[in-house]
Amino acid sequence: MTSAVSSERRPDLDWIRVGAFFLLILYHVGMFYVPWDFHVKSPHPVAWLEPVMMLTNPWRLTLLFLVSGAATRFMADKASAGGLAKARVARLFPPLVLAVFVIVPPQSYYEIVEKLGYSGSFLDFYGKYVTASGHWRPNGQPLITPTYNHMWFVVYLLAYSLILAGLLRLARPTLASLQAGLERGLGGWGLLVWPALFLVALRVTLFPVFGITHALVDDWYNHALSFSVFLFGFLTAKSVVVKAAFIRARWPAIAMAVVGYGVYAFVRWTYRADDAAPSLAVQALAQVAYGLNQWGAIAAILGFGAKHLTRGGPLLTYLTLGVFPFYIIHQTFIVVAGHHLAQLGLPQGLEALILVAGTFACCFATYEIVRRVAVLRPLFGLKAAPASSGTSGLGIRPEIAPGPAPGQ
Incomplete structure (x- = not known):
């Protein structure tokens, strides 16, 4: 698997991952206020948040699976298939146990x-x-x-990593051929066209049948989507051809994302009432727009990231190490704090500000405590070695560590 690849570090992918996690925290605070179902709810839902929340809905988790696949590539190139599987289990399974019985x-x-x-x-x-x-x-x-609630992403990431390890053991030449085919097909406009068509096809055919369950055993649309982009990230992580194509396509990708979002959000807003049912044609149009927005946003983010986010540094290392503990703890704080804040009768703007600031403070405090206590480090996805060892909390060098993201 060496065709048209570079061993250069990819700080752009780490910056993107950190940014996506910060958006995730804001998104889950928004889930407390938006009129959609969540574990706990504000007694005063805010309808105008719906189109704001839809800005990241189509692409946030898909992007994180792609970046996680890319990060796994950097790890896999330094380990055997068996070593990759063992490392993923060692890094992801203890936090799952902690989450199921303590955090969730x-x-x-x-x-x-x-x-x-x-x-x-x-x-x-x-x-x-x-x-x-x-x-x-x-x-x-x-x-x-x-249950695992928001830790569903870690469950899926662990499953996909083990499947990938099996593929590396049994079908490495096939993966190499697939990588070469992707580079040939995605070097020009194909980077925008073919992935978008694939995502649209999944959305039009599988999503209406299976929806999204996060239940692992019956989540077929989600698996078809998430494992595909995880594998895409793995195969293209070191490709200089694909990286250059993302940079060239960044502006057209933005245009595609904006058009897709506009159509999708308009349909969702127009038919948001329980008794409003769009026609099959309108539903199909919304799914097509969803897929276009999904890939347009991902391609734009990766393109601008590859162009401009070219430097790492101590801050990136710190945040890359911290996002897994952030992910583990953030939603529980939002649920508990949101429930109690709602009973105080504060102005909603002040309440939301307290909830956002408190969530970030809890995340940073948890990380600062966990990274100093040896017995807690593996339970929060950090290596047992000291934080200064130069490895990330997920066992990958800090410039490209894969990590989880929560559920929608």
Whole structure:
């Protein structure tokens, strides 16, 4: 797998990943206020947030899977297939266990407190949570426990990494041929055309049938999308041809993203009421626009990143190490703090400011504590070695460490 590749570092991908995580925190704060379902909700939903939230909906998680695949390439080129699999399990499985049994339970607890009026203590709830004996049905659907909630991304990333390790063991020449084919097909306008058509096809055909469940075993649209871009990132991470194509296509990509967003957001806003049902033709138009916005935004971000985000440094290293702990803790803080803040009767703008600032403060505080306590480091996705060792918290050199992102 060496055709048209470069071993140069990719600080642009790390900056993009860090930026996407910061957007994620703001997005999940927005989920507390937007009139969409979430674990807990503000008693005063803000309708105008819907088109704002839709600015990142189509591409945020897809971009993170792509960047994670690229980061895995840099790791895989230094390890055997078996070594890659062992490293991914060692880095991702302990945080999953911590999240399922420690981090996530407060989210489920406050969800049933708000939606079902549950009056039991957290300890009473926790006993039922870990034994799957609660039988709660918020929104009319059973609340499955124990659960991973926002850590679904880590579950999928671990699964995809293990599948990739198997492919590297059994079909490395096929992957090399696929990489060469991508470079031939994506060197010019194909970079905008072919991936966009692929994403549109998935959205038009699989999404209406399967939707998005985050349940791993039945999430076929999400798997077709996320594993494809994960593999795309892996195969193109070191390609100088594809990197140059992203740079050339950055401005047309913005135009495609803007047009796609405009159409998709207009349809979603127009038919946002429960009793408003668009025709099949309008639904298809919205899905096409979604796919165009999805790839246009990703291509633009990667193009501008490759052009301008060319330097690393101590700040990037610090933030790259920190985003996994940020990801693990942020949503639980939002749920717990949002629930209690809503009861204080503060002006909504002040309340939102406190929630945003408090979430970031909690993330940084958690990271600062975790990285200093040896026993906590692997539980939050950090290597057991000191932070000054020059490796990232996910076992990849800091300029391109893959990491998780939360759910929509």
